[in-house]
Amino acid sequence: MDEIKKYIDGNKESFINELKDLLTIPSISTNAENKKDIEDCANWLQSHMHDIGLENVKTYQTEGHPIVYGDWLNAGDNKLTILIYGHYDVQPVDPLDLWNSPPFSPTIVGENIYARGATDDKGQAFVHLKSIEAHLKVKKKLPINVKIILEGEEEIGSPNLDGFIENNKDLLKCDYVIISDTAMYDYDIPSICYGLKGLCYMELDVTGPNKDLHSGSFGGAVENPINALANIITKLKDEKGKILIPGFYDDVIELTAEEKEEFRKLPYNEDEFIKELDIEEVFGEEGYTTIERKWARPTLDCNGIWGGFQGEGAKTVLPSKAGAKISMRLVPDQEPEKIEKLFTDYVNKITPKSIKVKISASHNAKPAITPIDNDAIRAAMKALEHGFGIEPVFMREGGSIPVVNTIQDLLDAPSILLGFGLPNENTHSPNEHLNLRNFHRGILTSAYYLEELSKINN
Amino acid sequence: MDEIKKYIDGNKESFINELKDLLTIPSISTNAENKKDIEDCANWLQSHMHDIGLENVKTYQTEGHPIVYGDWLNAGDNKLTILIYGHYDVQPVDPLDLWNSPPFSPTIVGENIYARGATDDKGQAFVHLKSIEAHLKVKKKLPINVKIILEGEEEIGSPNLDGFIENNKDLLKCDYVIISDTAMYDYDIPSICYGLKGLCYMELDVTGPNKDLHSGSFGGAVENPINALANIITKLKDEKGKILIPGFYDDVIELTAEEKEEFRKLPYNEDEFIKELDIEEVFGEEGYTTIERKWARPTLDCNGIWGGFQGEGAKTVLPSKAGAKISMRLVPDQEPEKIEKLFTDYVNKITPKSIKVKISASHNAKPAITPIDNDAIRAAMKALEHGFGIEPVFMREGGSIPVVNTIQDLLDAPSILLGFGLPNENTHSPNEHLNLRNFHRGILTSAYYLEELSKINN
Numbered sequence: 001m002d003e004i005k006k007y008i009d010g011n012k013e014s015f016i017n018e019l020k021d022l023l024t025i026p027s028i029s030t031n032a033e034n035k036k037d038i039e040d041c042a043n044w045l046q047s048h049m050h051d052i053g054l055e056n057v058k059t060y061q062t063e064g065h066p067i068v069y070g071d072w073l074n075a076g077d078n079k080l081t082i083l084i085y086g087h088y089d090v091q092p093v094d095p096l097d098l099w100n101s102p103p104f105s106p107t108i109v110g111e112n113i114y115a116r117g118a119t120d121d122k123g124q125a126f127v128h129l130k131s132i133e134a135h136l137k138v139k140k141k142l143p144i145n146v147k148i149i150l151e152g153e154e155e156i157g158s159p160n161l162d163g164f165i166e167n168n169k170d171l172l173k174c175d176y177v178i179i180s181d182t183a184m185y186d187y188d189i190p191s192i193c194y195g196l197k198g199l200c201y202m203e204l205d206v207t208g209p210n211k212d213l214h215s216g217s218f219g220g221a222v223e224n225p226i227n228a229l230a231n232i233i234t235k236l237k238d239e240k241g242k243i244l245i246p247g248f249y250d251d252v253i254e255l256t257a258e259e260k261e262e263f264r265k266l267p268y269n270e271d272e273f274i275k276e277l278d279i280e281e282v283f284g285e286e287g288y289t290t291i292e293r294k295w296a297r298p299t300l301d302c303n304g305i306w307g308g309f310q311g312e313g314a315k316t317v318l319p320s321k322a323g324a325k326i327s328m329r330l331v332p333d334q335e336p337e338k339i340e341k342l343f344t345d346y347v348n349k350i351t352p353k354s355i356k357v358k359i360s361a362s363h364n365a366k367p368a369i370t371p372i373d374n375d376a377i378r379a380a381m382k383a384l385e386h387g388f389g390i391e392p393v394f395m396r397e398g399g400s401i402p403v404v405n406t407i408q409d410l411l412d413a414p415s416i417l418l419g420f421g422l423p424n425e426n427t428h429s430p431n432e433h434l435n436l437r438n439f440h441r442g443i444l445t446s447a448y449y450l451e452e453l454s455k456i457n458n
Numbered sequence: 459m460d461e462i463k464k465y466i467d468g469n470k471e472s473f474i475n476e477l478k479d480l481l482t483i484p485s486i487s488t489n490a491e492n493k494k495d496i497e498d499c500a501n502w503l504q505s506h507m508h509d510i511g512l513e514n515v516k517t518y519q520t521e522g523h524p525i526v527y528g529d530w531l532n533a534g535d536n537k538l539t540i541l542i543y544g545h546y547d548v549q550p551v552d553p554l555d556l557w558n559s560p561p562f563s564p565t566i567v568g569e570n571i572y573a574r575g576a577t578d579d580k581g582q583a584f585v586h587l588k589s590i591e592a593h594l595k596v597k598k599k600l601p602i603n604v605k606i607i608l609e610g611e612e613e614i615g616s617p618n619l620d621g622f623i624e625n626n627k628d629l630l631k632c633d634y635v636i637i638s639d640t641a642m643y644d645y646d647i648p649s650i651c652y653g654l655k656g657l658c659y660m661e662l663d664v665t666g667p668n669k670d671l672h673s674g675s676f677g678g679a680v681e682n683p684i685n686a687l688a689n690i691i692t693k694l695k696d697e698k699g700k701i702l703i704p705g706f707y708d709d710v711i712e713l714t715a716e717e718k719e720e721f722r723k724l725p726y727n728e729d730e731f732i733k734e735l736d737i738e739e740v741f742g743e744e745g746y747t748t749i750e751r752k753w754a755r756p757t758l759d760c761n762g763i764w765g766g767f768q769g770e771g772a773k774t775v776l777p778s779k780a781g782a783k784i785s786m787r788l789v790p791d792q793e794p795e796k797i798e799k800l801f802t803d804y805v806n807k808i809t810p811k812s813i814k815v816k817i818s819a820s821h822n823a824k825p826a827i828t829p830i831d832n833d834a835i836r837a838a839m840k841a842l843e844h845g846f847g848i849e850p851v852f853m854r855e856g857g858s859i860p861v862v863n864t865i866q867d868l869l870d871a872p873s874i875l876l877g878f879g880l881p882n883e884n885t886h887s888p889n890e891h892l893n894l895r896n897f898h899r900g901i902l903t904s905a906y907y908l909e910e911l912s913k914i915n916n
Contacts (some may be wrong), residue, residue: 030771092773098669156771183675197674201772210736211556212887215759216655216857217641219787220699220751221731223741226760226782227695233688239810241678273679278668283681283812293678301673302684303775304766309783313488313614314659314820315550316785316858317761317886324684325767327774329677352697354741362772399674400774428775429670 001451007134008443015130015443016113016436018048022088022122023106023115029065029089029156038152041088042066045150052129053136054148060168062160065089065152069171072132073145080376080458081145083174083413085403086125086181087154090117091428098430111437112425118434119421124180125150127420127439131446143454147174151403154181157201157363158402165410175458176376177407178449180442182419183427185266185395187435190384190445192377193417195295195396196404198330198367200339201303204229204347205323205358212308215318223354225322226307232357233324235350236300241284241293243300243328245346251333255296263291266393276424295396299329325362329398336364365402370415379452380416386452387445399427418445459909465592466901473588473901474571474894476506480546480580481564481573487523487547487614496610499546500524503608510587511594512606518626520618523547523610527629530590531603538834538916539603541632541871543861544583544639545612548575549886556888569895570883576892577879582638583608585878585897589904601912605632609861612639615659615821616860623868633916634834635865636907638900640877641885643724643853645893648842648903650835651875653753653854654862656788656825658797659761662687662805663781663816670766673776681812683780684765690815691782693808694758699742699751701758701786703804709791713754721749724851734882753854757787783820787856794822823860828873837910838874844910845903857885876903 008015027041028034042059045068050057054070068088073081093103093116101107106115117123128148135142149172151161165172182193208225209218237243255263268291274282284293293299307322309315328339344359351357371377372394384392397419404415420442426432466473485499486492500517503526508515512528526546531539551561551574559565561574575581586606593600607630609619623630640651666683667676695701713721726749732740742751751757765780767773786797802817809815829835830852842850855877862873878900884890 030769030773032770092767092769094767094769095670199674199774201774208737211884211889212553213735214857214886215757215761215785216657216787217752217855217881217885219757219759219856220742220755221740221748222735222737224759226763227691227758230688230691230760230763231697233685234692237685239689277671277680279666279680279813280811282679283810284678290679294675297678299673299677300685301677301682301776302688302766303673303773303777304768305684305688305763305780306768308760308762309550309552310762310764311488311550311552312490314783314785315488315761315886316657316659318759319761322763325772327673327772329674352741353738355737397675398677399672423675426669427675428672428773431669 001448003138004134004447005444007138008130008447012440019113019123019126020106022126023117024104026104027089027117027152028092029153030092038065038089042068042152045088049129052133054132060164062164064160067152067164068150069148071147072142075142075145078458079144080175080453080456081147081173082176082178082453083172084128084146084148084178087121087151088125089152089155090120091155095430100431111435112433113436114431114433116432118432119425120427120432121154121181123434123439124420124442127180127442128446130443131450134447135450143450147172157365161403162406162410165406169411172411174411174413177413177415178418179401179404179415180418180420181401182397182399182417183421183423184419184438185393187422188390190388190390190392191395191419192380192392193395193397193419194370194372196368196401197398198334198336199327199363199365199400200330200336200343201325201327201362202340202343203323203325203360203362204232205321207321207356209320212320213318215316218318222318223352224318225355226319228352228355229307229322229324232347232350233302240286243298245342247342248298248339251335252298253332255292260292262394263289266291294398296331298331298334300326302326329400330367332367332369334367336366340364365400366405368404370404370417374414375456376416376453379456380418380449383445383449383452386448387441459906461596462592462905463902465596466588466905470898477571477581477584478564480584481575482562484562485547485610486550487611488550496523496547500526500610503546506587510591512590518622520622522618525610525622526608527606529605530600533600533603536916537602538633538911538914539605539631540911541630541635542586542604542606543635543637544586545579545609546583547610547613548578549613553888558889569893570891571894572889572891574890576890577883578885578890579612579639581892581897582878582900585638585900586904588901589908592905593908601908605630615823619861620864620868623864627869630869632869632871635871635873636876637859637862637873638876638878639859640855640857640875641879641881642877642896643851645880646848648846648848648850649853649877650838650850651853651855651877652828652830654826654859655856656792656794657785657821657823657858658788658794658801659783659785659820660798660801661781661783661818661820662690663779665779665814667778670778671776673774676776680776681810682776683813684777686810686813687765687780687782690805690808691760694784698744701756703800705800706756706797709793710756711790713750718750720852721747724749752856754789756789756792758784760784787858788825790825790827792825794824798822823858824863826862828862828875832872833914834874834911837914838876838907841903841907841910844906845899
């Protein structure tokens with residue numbers, strides 16, 4: 001491993017330059033106008049995977065954006081086979097005016113590289129390509145069998161991934177799945193994430209009168225769809241953050257006393273958290289700590305709202321339409337389809353007769369808890385300690401990675417969530433970035449992990 | 459008057475063609491990018507007023523958009539002097555995709571001409587220019603002294619009109635002010651409007667965390683400014699439409715039994731009203747009829763709302779900011795400044811500590827009741843009967859025309875509100891239009907009115 005470490009240390013700069021190239025491609029999956037960029041990104045990855053020595057590299061077309069696959073399977077049957085999963089698509093960039101540098105012109109400031117996708121998930125996925133490269137360039141082989149898939153639809157709910165996995169079970173067959181798409185607990189606290197929230201993302205489209213009206217001539221006679229929408233949103237959550245949809249909490253598994261105790265032991269400074277976000281106080285369901293709410297309690301947020309006149313100045317309109325995007329983060333054992341139905345029934349029930357509401361489901365993801373009592377987790381703990389020189393912790397996260405469930409269900413393989421991002425790297429926000437020291441420590445960890453996994457008998 | 463009527467009838471088509479030219483100019487006062495169009499419109503009107511024979515025609519610059527003035531003052535001291543007020547600025551045109559023809563390409567369909575400003579207020583103001591033209595071309599004189607001002611900032615609250623009137627009291631001195639910026643009660647029901655609502659237009663800008671956050675990682679820990687804004691909006695009005703701001707109704711003058719009785723006598727079909735707007739039911743404060751609420755009860759409407767992700771697809775953001783425009787329509791004796799303070803105090807009180815709210819006043823207008831027991835009103839009734847061949851009615855309106863109060867206060871002259879628009883002509887909405895038969899009947903009415911006013915001794 002010394003030679004491999006030397007290779008990784010020696011190529012620090014060139015790895016960063018390659019990452020810059022990858023981050024330059026605006027592969028936003030939700031925007032139709034970025035379709036060509038998504039294809040460019042898949043092509044870039046295919047070439048790169050081929051160049052570092054992966055075999056059977058291929059771009060698989062789907063009904064949406066393509067999936068890039070590669071493998072190296074010459075370690076022998078007595079060695080484990082892992083599947084590394086990542087995604088090369090990114091979130092939209094608006095509001096653009098809040099970025100300090102253009103989102104697709106990667107810019108290094110201090111230890112960080114700023115660009116959309118830096119941490120979610122191009123940078124983290126690239127970690128594994130570099131560790132594979134190090135092994136293959138130095139040793140001409142990998143210590144275990146490795147498969148890798150990089151998808152282009154994670155940020156839109158992976159609509160074509162299930163079908164792809166279903167149709168390629170042999171291709172993707174593996175013992176464990178490695179995913180680096182989460183955050184470490186903190187800068188010097190390497191972590192394994194074992195719990196992820198699910199998601200139920202809905203849209204409400206409210207219609208009042210059949211055309212925009214003059215608020216003077218029609219105010220007081222006709223219900224205003226914005227006011228009505230505000231009333232609906234208000235009825236979804238009480239003022240302490242408890243969700244009011246009947247049945248919503250029915251399937252929620254409460255945290256164990258042991259988990260609560262583990263969470264409590266983690267270093268956490270609420271005053272600093274408050275100061276960093278420039279808020280007066282935290283907000284959320286009573287009876288739980290902030291970490292418990294973030295990691296293990298379901299939440300509901302309005303992700304977008306619109307209606308009427310949004311321009312400069314004043315327009316006295318009573319609009320015809322208004323709308324909102326609302327997402328719920330779910331915890332085990334909440335089922336997104338059941339929550340979708342509870343939400344829909346409730347909104348229909350509380351919608352007044354004076355307006356019409358169209359309720360649509362945008363995308364769903366199941367919550368996940370991964371097993372932490374297995375050899376691959378123990379190997380990951382060792383690899384993290386090698387890579388970072390610090391003992392790692394276990395944590396949960398509020399985000400969703402639907403593929404964890406898909407893979408568990410379809411490939412019957414547990415996931416290992418090895419996050420190299422940091423919680424404040426502005427995922428989904430302006431000025432997204434990745435700490436380049438963690439990028440480097442991540443590559444070392446991944447390289448050690450391949451080695452540690454080779455010690456496990458298959 | 460026969461010759462004048464003949465002139466007006468004979469020029470029906472050319473008057474419409476001239477109106478089309480005027481409607482082609484996109485004189486949107488609220489948009490900075492239309493500043494040049496506003497100037498073009500003022501220039502067009504100045505030329506036109508000069509061409510029809512008005513004297514002392516001049517464009518007065520203000521700190522905002524210009525005011526165009528003209529007069530004809532040769533009728534003698536024993537004749538009345540009237541001031542005709544109108545405005546040449548128009549509302550914004552969005553949502554543009556709902557227009558059946560481009561808003562600044564005037565298009566005639568059936569009896570209507572479609573264009574932004576057709577009824578509010580270019581078309582209605584133009585009525586008086588054409589009646590003045592008819593008198594001056596046929597008789598070489600007007601039967602009374604006439605002054606006319608056309609302003610370019612009505613749709614943004616006339617910020618420079620008060621100052622202009624204050625500084626030009628002698629120029630504008632008059633016995634009565636004639637304003638055509640309201641709607642008739644119905645197609646064959648010519649009307650004089652004697653009551654207008656006031657306006658208090660506010661903007662709320664809500665800030666939660668100092669940057670957009672990932673709703674998975676931060677949901678449950680940080681208040682969402684959209685949800686908080688929805689809560690604030692919900693607390694402004696109960697579910698029946700009663701406004702919950704403490705003290706809001708303190709100065710409201712209740713309708714008299716006589717007024718209620720007059721309203722009840724007007725032809726009104728609520729089922730048709732509901733059907734035309736494609737709603738299931740009307741909405742508003744309990745204990746009042748729809749006409750009473752529209753004309754004589756204060757209202758509160760959200761005119762616009764925004765925040766977070768409004769694009770196609772799903773973005774799981776917990777946004778930093780959200781905002782809304784909220785207007786209240788006021789009735790006598792509510793004072794906009796007092797209401798602004800009550801609104802501000804209440805919103806500050808109900809805003810949770812977890813977010814910050816910036817409350818700004820956009821523009822204010824006082825409500826108005828004009829006297830209906832005077833010679834000029836009686837002359838207007840006669841002129842409407844001549845122009846339409848139908849006996850007119852008295853009505854009130856939910857819109858605001860701030861100049862009515864300004865003129866009452868600064869020039870000590872009562873206003874006569876002679877509306878030639880119709881209630882369903884989509885003022886402030888897509889597909890604004892003016893009925894061209896009413897445009898013609900309006901010109902006749904205005905011509906007869908000058909004649910009727912000449913019978914009053916000064």
